[in-house]
């Protein structure tokens with residue numbers, strides 16, 4: 001009994017430096033970050049094939065059934081969040097991303113903790129209120145604005161077709177004026193001053209929808 005207790009104490013004493021190495025050194029933190037990402041990906045792989053939880057491919061379910069399932073899943077997720085609250089942070093990145101469900105902003109940012117602001121709109125088209133919100137985000141500490149478009153965008157397709165232009169005039173106009181709105185955003189005095197002196201970086205990005213690879217335009 002005494003020998004076993006001594007073995008446990010020795011084991012703890014040996015494990016402590018390893019734990020310290022993992023928690024408080026730069027390589028250890030990197031290992032934690034990558035390992036955490038691997039666990040998140042493992043979670044995706046485990047959930048992807050679970051058809052009863054798939055909102056996309058079950059066209060025979062009723063809206064009420066979809067809503068009930070969503071509430072149930074929210075209950076599961078919020079119970080975990082309640083038990084393990086996350087650390088609040090001030091994001092350094094703000095992104096403008098199309099509402100296309102195939103785009104995963106956590107993967108774009110390489111950060112499943114979602115320490116970034118994200119504005120999701122149809123076709124990544126922003127209006128005055130989004131521009132004001134982005135300025136507010138910069139005032140709150142954002143240093144990089146990532147303004148994205150993506151391949152195979154349904155909003156762009158609608159805006160490019162005669163039928164789409166007729167059915168969705170507001171969307172068509174928003175996509176057509178997207179570049180102009182972004183130039184107006186960069187010209188807002190508060191932002192322009194910070195872009196000029198290097199406190200704020202603005203990146204225009206094209207996302208490959210299939211792989212989520214970001215390419216600077």
Ligand SMILES: [Zn+2]
Pocket residue numbers: 098099100122123124150152153154155156
């Ligand atoms: Zn899109």
